[in-house]
Amino acid sequence: MASILLKSLAGRSSALLGSTTATRNLSLVSSQVSPHTAKWMQDTTKKSPMELINEIPPIKVEGRIAACEGDTNPALGHPIEFICLDLKEPAVCKYCGLRYVQDHHH
DSSP states (O other), rough: HHHHHHHHHHHHHHHHHSHHHHHHHEEEHHHHHHHHHHHHHHHHTTTOHHHHHHHHOEEHHHHOOOEEOOSSSSSTTTTOOEEOOSSSSSSEOTOOOEEEEEOOOO
16 A cells, blocks of 8 residues: 555656646746845845845854754754854854854963
8 A cells, every 4th residue: 555655646746747747937036036026125224134144243152063053042053063263264154144254362
């Protein structure tokens, strides 16, 4: 019974991948990205999300590794990201854009 169900599902997924309907749906998504991005660019009185993030100064960390969770509240944060701070320039979290630098005590 389970093998019949798996074969049926596999047949449907391969049919969808080869169909023009799946391609048409993907083109609808890419056409919606441009107007969404343009929304941030047209209003010059408001700052973009990246401009707001860049206003936060780099966070100093004593060790060589920073652990970023985005927020102290787990519901508002992101998966934990361990960031190596060996370079001279600030390291950036790939999820939230916060910057981290190593705090040298020389």
